[in-house]
Amino acid sequence: MPKRVDHEAVRQEIAEALWRIASQRGLDGASLREVAHEAGISLGRLQHYFASKDDMLVFASNHISELADRQIRARLAGAFPDRPPTPYELLRVCLRGMLPLDDNTRTGILVQIAYFSRAVRDARMREPARKGIPPLLTWFAELLRTAVDRGEIAADRDLGAEAMLLLALTDGLTTYTLLDVHEAERAAELVDYHLGRLFQGRADTH
Amino acid sequence: MPKRVDHEAVRQEIAEALWRIASQRGLDGASLREVAHEAGISLGRLQHYFASKDDMLVFASNHISELADRQIRARLAGAFPDRPPTPYELLRVCLRGMLPLDDNTRTGILVQIAYFSRAVRDARMREPARKGIPPLLTWFAELLRTAVDRGEIAADRDLGAEAMLLLALTDGLTTYTLLDVHEAERAAELVDYHLGRLFQGRADTH
DNA sequence: CACCTTCCAAGTCAGTTGTATTGGAACCTT
DNA sequence: AAGGTTCCAATACAACTGACTTGGAAGGTG
Numbered sequence: 001m002p003k004r005v006d007h008e009a010v011r012q013e014i015a016e017a018l019w020r021i022a023s024q025r026g027l028d029g030a031s032l033r034e035v036a037h038e039a040g041i042s043l044g045r046l047q048h049y050f051a052s053k054d055d056m057l058v059f060a061s062n063h064i065s066e067l068a069d070r071q072i073r074a075r076l077a078g079a080f081p082d083r084p085p086t087p088y089e090l091l092r093v094c095l096r097g098m099l100p101l102d103d104n105t106r107t108g109i110l111v112q113i114a115y116f117s118r119a120v121r122d123a124r125m126r127e128p129a130r131k132g133i134p135p136l137l138t139w140f141a142e143l144l145r146t147a148v149d150r151g152e153i154a155a156d157r158d159l160g161a162e163a164m165l166l167l168a169l170t171d172g173l174t175t176y177t178l179l180d181v182h183e184a185e186r187a188a189e190l191v192d193y194h195l196g197r198l199f200q201g202r203a204d205t206h
Numbered sequence: 207m208p209k210r211v212d213h214e215a216v217r218q219e220i221a222e223a224l225w226r227i228a229s230q231r232g233l234d235g236a237s238l239r240e241v242a243h244e245a246g247i248s249l250g251r252l253q254h255y256f257a258s259k260d261d262m263l264v265f266a267s268n269h270i271s272e273l274a275d276r277q278i279r280a281r282l283a284g285a286f287p288d289r290p291p292t293p294y295e296l297l298r299v300c301l302r303g304m305l306p307l308d309d310n311t312r313t314g315i316l317v318q319i320a321y322f323s324r325a326v327r328d329a330r331m332r333e334p335a336r337k338g339i340p341p342l343l344t345w346f347a348e349l350l351r352t353a354v355d356r357g358e359i360a361a362d363r364d365l366g367a368e369a370m371l372l373l374a375l376t377d378g379l380t381t382y383t384l385l386d387v388h389e390a391e392r393a394a395e396l397v398d399y400h401l402g403r404l405f406q407g408r409a410d411t412h
Numbered sequence: 413c414a415c416c417t418t419c420c421a422a423g424t425c426a427g428t429t430g431t432a433t434t435g436g437a438a439c440c441t442t
Numbered sequence: 443a444a445g446g447t448t449c450c451a452a453t454a455c456a457a458c459t460g461a462c463t464t465g466g467a468a469g470g471t472g
Contacts, residue, residue, distance in 0.1 A: 004439085004440080004448090005448080005449070023327075024327060025327065026234070026323065026324070026327060028232070028234035028235070029234070031428075031429065031430085032429080032430065032431090033428090033429085033430095041450090042450070042451050042452080043451085043452090044449095044450050044451045044452070044453095045449080045450050045451075047430095047431080047432090047450090048448090048449065048450060052430080052431080053429095053430065053431090110326060110327065113322075113323055113326055114323060116319075116323070116381070116385070117232065117319055117320060117322070117323035118232070119385060120316060120319055120384040120385065121229075121230060121231065121232060121316065123386075126385055126386050129385040129386075129387065130385060130386050130387060133382065133385075133387045134387070158399060161395075161396055161399045164379075164382075164388070164396055165375060165396060165399075165400060167378065167382070168374075168375055168377075168378025168379045168381070168382060168396070169371060169374055169375050169378055170378070171374075171377075171378040171381055171382075172373065172374025172375055172376070172377040172378035172379075172381075173370075173374045173378075175322070175374070175377055175378075175381075176339065176370075176373070176374060176377075178326040179322070179325060179326070179332055179335040179336060179339075180329075180332050180335075180336050181335065181336060181339045181340070182370070189367075190367055190370055190371060190374070193364060193367045193371075194371060210418090210469090210470080211418080211419070237458075237459065237460080238459080238460065238461090239458090239459085239460095247420090248420065248421050248422080249421085249422090249460095250419095250420050250421045250422070250423095251419080251420050251421075252420095253420090253460090253461080253462090254418090254419065254420060257461095258460080258461080259459095259460065259461090
């Protein structure tokens with residue numbers, strides 16, 4: 001077999017070129033030629049690695065989800081080098097990681113929004129979200145359960161509801177941050193405010 | 207002067223045709239020809255009323271904002287025919303009106319998302335949101351202030367923060383509703399849960 | 413009635429799009 | 443070294459886009 005090329009590596013580079021363009025012009029504004037040019041390759045090469053534009057979009061979606069996931073995990077691992085983190089700390093770092101506080105995350109969110117605006121109209125593109133969110137919610141709820149056991153959260157809270165509220169709240173604040181209604185730092189403050197209310201036993205910990 | 211045609215009426219009809227298409231195919235998927243066909247007119251007629259596609263998009267954006275605003279006000283007025291509503295009731299009806307609980311509202315939200323996904327990349331399209339949200343937040347905060355005075359909300363709450371949280375929360379829940387993570391009714395329940403927590407003095411009122 | 417402005421349908425145009433085709437270079441295997 | 447497969451650049455193509463031009467119908471006004 002001739003000419004060995006790392007398919008996956010090329011596809012990832014193309015996906016990242018798409019990423020850069022989609023964050024500025026949206027998914028519809030990203031033509032194959034433009035993505036190829038941004039990736040520094042010819043249209044022919046790009047087409048050799050993706051049979052259709054849809055193929056490229058789907059692959060890039062998965063690739064970007066993986067990157068975001070890896071980034072959050074790295075952040076979580078790096079934030080607590082020695083001391084094991086409390087549920088409060090874990091949640092706070094995780095939620096902050098979803099806010100557009102730095103340029104990298106901000107760009108990633110813009111791409112997610114480009115996919116989101118297509119997913120609300122296309123059931124096929126909704127699948128990744130539909131499958132990925134429940135585990136996250138379960139993890140949130142488990143953290144909250146631990147916090148209740150530690151006496152940091154009132155026992156009468158509905159943890160499944162609180163988990164969903166945390167997620168929705170953070171996303172909503174991101175929305176209004178990107179619309180320039182308030183600064184990203186303000187969104188972070190509001191998440192802290194909400195978390196402080198939830199963790200009444202340690203409301204003094206910011 | 208010859209041939210009087212109600213310009214505004216024609217423009218509104220075109221805007222509503224755009225609305226129908228954009229909710230299914232997005233703003234980029236709505237070509238002038240398709241909008242004209244949906245409106246039951248020729249491309250030439252459409253172009254007579256809008257100098258450019260951008261013109262049409264901007265007009266439709268304003269028109270749709272007005273419609274949504276009017277619908278919320280009508281709902282508020284109709285929900286309490288005789289008895290003057292409490293702050294809790296007002297907030298609840300208003301927030302419920304922002305959730306995709308019926309097909310009409312759902313379609314409207316899909317159009318808003320189409321505009322939103324463009325606004326996050328185009329500062330010019332951010333202006334309407336940037337200007338429109340603060341008054342809404344102020345109104346929310348005023349309602350909350352009244353509720354505090356009535357002893358329905360704890361005095362140590364940050365009302366500005368709570369107002370923003372309510373808005374962000376509702377938007378975030380709408381997001382996950384449209385992604386099929388949960389049902390619209392579940393989103394409504396979660397809003398009620400949050401409101402019930404906020405209005406501790408009357409947590410029994412659903 | 414004659415006139416003139418508004419209105420609008422049809423067609424044209426240059427540009428861009430995703431996809432398909434072609435031809436040959438690169439390179440591993442036998 | 444021969445052969446066959448992978449790789450990829452160039453080109454072509456049909457479809458569609460937004461914008462523009464043209465010609466004439468509609469219908470008040472003088």
